[in-house]
Amino acid sequence: MPVIVRMVVLTLAGATAGGWCATSATAETSKSFQVSAVIANGCSVTTTSSGTGTWGNIALGTVSGITTGTVQASLLSGSSAGIQIDCTPGMTANLTADTGNNAISGVRQLANGTARIPYLLYANGSSTAWTTQAVALSFPVGTSHMSVPVVAKATLSxxxxxxxxxxxxRVTLSW
Known part of the structure; x- marks a missing residue:
């Protein structure tokens, strides 16, 4: 019986469409990529507690019903006086307040049922009453935090x- 030997010869030479290559391969060992960020103008306000939506409380105290004169107190937000605001350095913002729930002819009123006591607010050290006009706030470069004092004065007559x-x-911070 004859013996049949078949021989297959495989030759590897150069790159082929199939991808095998007998020559040495080189790979890039370094590349670069860019990293960037955009800082957007923005502000945040520290509140007395999470989820309540309040920026503090002004308590004018307890006085006798026959007391006359002016009583005043400052806004407290937690253990800090005033509204605590943080904004992007280099920007400006505005703080406005409405006339409250009990205003009569645009004058804020403390209410106890139908009994009323008019009061005024003063913001940021101004001697002019803070009605609905905006209080302009500026955060120069290098400054991001500001405490805006707010004082209430009621005159008992x-x-x-x-x-x-x-x-x-309701106080609104806009930028």
Missing amino acids: SPSTAGAYSDTV
Whole structure:
């Protein structure tokens, strides 16, 4: 019986369309990529507690119903006085307040049922009452935090009905 030997010869030479190559390969060992960021203008306000939406409280205290004169107190937000604002350095912002829930003819009023006591707010050390005009805030380069003091003054001119008086003022920070 004859023996049949078949021989297959495989030759590797140069790069072929199939990808095998008998020559040495080189690979890039370094590349570069870019990293960038955009800093956008923005602000945040520290509030008294998470989720309440309040920027603090002004408590004018307890006075006798026959007291006359002016009582005043400052806004406290947690353990800090004033509204605590942080904004991007180099920008400006505006702080506005509405006339509150109990205003009569544009004058803020503390209310106890139908009994009312008018009061004024003063912001950022101004001696002019803060009505609905904007308080301009500037954050120069290198500065990002500001405390804006707010003071309430109520003038008691006649005997007042006993009870708890209150109002809610909405303050808006815009930039």
